[in-house]
Amino acid sequence: MYRSLLPVRALVSAYLDRNPGERQALAGLLTALDADSDPTDRSTLPGHITCGAVVIDRDLRVLHIGHRASGLLLTPGGHVEATDGALSATALREVEEETGIPPGALTVTSAFRDGPIDIDVRPIDAGEPAHQHYDFRFVFQLAADTAPELVLRPEEVTGAVWLPFDEVTSPTLRAKLTASGLDGTITPLNASAIIHDGQGRYLLHLRDANKPWIWEPGAWSLLGGGREPQDSTLGDTVRRELREEAGLTVEDLRPYAAEDVTGTDGTRVPIQVFTGLWRGDPSALPLTEGVLLAWMHPEKFPFLTMPPSTRELLERHAAEHPPGGSAGTTGGGASAGAPPGTVPHVVGVHLYLERDGQVLLGLRHPDSAYGGGSWHALAGHCEAESATACLVREANEEAGLVIDPGDLELVHTVHLVDRPGDPPRIQLFFRARHWEGTPELREPDACVAWQWWGAQDLPSPIVPYTRAAIEGIRTGRPYTETGWPH
Template identity: 60%
Template structure:
């Protein structure tokens, strides 16, 4: 099916967010999208949608072809939308494949524009008596692609429609509106990763894989096991930010230790494009069955010798085995025993921040967690959050505003207590920092109802029965004047002996 009016409108509105001065020029298209007419059909008059592919090589040249139907004008490949075109971008890819013989796998998206058109151009088309077409307008959606490889692919022209091809430097692009936008975008023709994936391992030879939904033509690697991750959006400040956002959307509650770049891999998009993927490696030691999965079918641990039994992209299989060979468990750093009886491997601790807020009556503020929360559902807890690449104090101020609409001056916050906790659902030890705010602005409000159902002030000597254990322990420790609490750790063994 061709793109729906809703999809086209969303594309147009995103484009107008970058070019608000063009709203009047596209008002006609927006009006037609509200009616019954199919704007993707060439029979829709007085205007309909077309798509073009702007292909840029490493020398910042743009592919132009000579269309026979336009009296030999040099234009970028493009044309009408066909019934099999699932998206506008797919229509542009089909046109460049038909007219110039360049397959989608030879192209990739630019990190500057991703899957958005660089230009939407409205231009007049002369009447064509041979086809019985009156004069009308094309609303042309123009998508930019880089060549995936250094050398330009061989051009195979569609002889009945195209009579020649040429690579023109950016300043010589024949369309004035396209030329201005290309020069302004500062496109260099050099592919860069536009997707991010997480190679998640437990440090003991197991790897976490995600079974995707079986939706052919909609989801890449449909119905197969794959790494968690996804594509960059214009709102992402970095590819690490892309990955953290994707993980929070797909598997909220999954927190990785030691996340760092590992390699860049090549994948194929659902449209057949070449996709450079930045792969980050990170550790996690939890039970995937305890996680809430918002996308896909399941998460499961696998060892490298089990991968041949799975429906899995060969490149992903090779990637895991390469990482496993470079990080074999049982090395020197993984075998020693710590004095307290545990494993001496370096285990990164997560950092959590909590707000200990007391009113004029000495009552402490607690929130009732949503029943569907991965951790401590339907239980009272501090206003809290985990640090996301930020300082603990910055995290505290952000969470106070995002969760409850409270504004706190950094000068009014002080560290009150620390609880070192192990035994959370993701298995990661957490250093829970409890801050007190001496003053604040605002009244606690429910700004994230999917996480918190209510805010309530509780007497410190009459706390609710269903309270997070370390929250109770921290409050009791604060009342007793202590600054540190441990929960879930083995009791330290006192070492005795004599010196000689």
């Protein structure tokens, strides 16, 4: 039923570390884990694993149901199914099937987030060969102040009641709950960081797309993670996660908000969000998890694959912290602190992607401010970042392509003025030696089509300097000047 019993062994090992006096009582379970048969399969004898949900409300009462087959008052639970990804998932499925409480109405506790509070051994002999149930009991708290309306399964359940800890029907569970220290308070279990530069940009993390077991695979998110035993506070958690995930240190992190997100198991996960200022180059950070770190402006958020809760959080922060401060250029054109007469140049980056003699071009939206209705290379403007970091970001934002900066090679430079009075521009064209992904329309308000064109048969209309750059690349000419008065 399970691809591996390693997760089950880990749960049992951690449980016995907390409850060493129960090793003898669980000897049969330990033997079953060492046997060839699957102890999570209900056909395995002389014993197999079942799972239960210990659902606690804010008044420290535990949900019990009348079990029709046995006539007993029990916590919800049952046998493991082949589709259950984890033992805790069995408990969540059973409580929803038997009482109608969905995973989204529940949250795990900080004390029992990683394993069962109790493993009960129950003999079963009614109507089937005598055997034992090793019942793994997982604790969940109601996420709201009041319980959702119960929808009981009549063929299995005769009724439901909420009982205080000292009236819980299972003696072993009752003892552990009484000694647990649970007080009904829901505390954040994870910590994340809104990192911004004070100029309207936000540092976002693109998570791995092909890891379905992680939270929000393939989405843009905040850096952060779960609290570990060595973390004295959630502030310690977020600082450790920033170091581990990106080698990043932010000096003045402050609490910003407590938010709820949906975890990988469907439960509600409370997160403490911190915020802090940083103005570095994301491409220089040693990213150890995920695909990419990049600066993003709020206007990009609607076009990014991102959990709605994260987008709403960032938009709220952006509304409360409008751009301002000392970074950037002055409004008149000369860079702050630059020598008199200096005129800043806009730096653009362009992707030269070649496949079987064809190059990738995008058709600009007719309403685009630049090049509307014309074919153009994938391109963007540099912010406070290196040119290669900018191009890596733009390739992912605009077309869903993943490129390593080390696979980029500068192959042409265009120095131009589009029209008299316009700011001069330096347009850098980079060839990607390797990339991952197939071009997608990620920003349909800017680009309406991606297409491969023969380098000798370029489409029309095409942005003139793009044509000049492609022709220069094909002939080995590294530089083009256009638009300058002679």
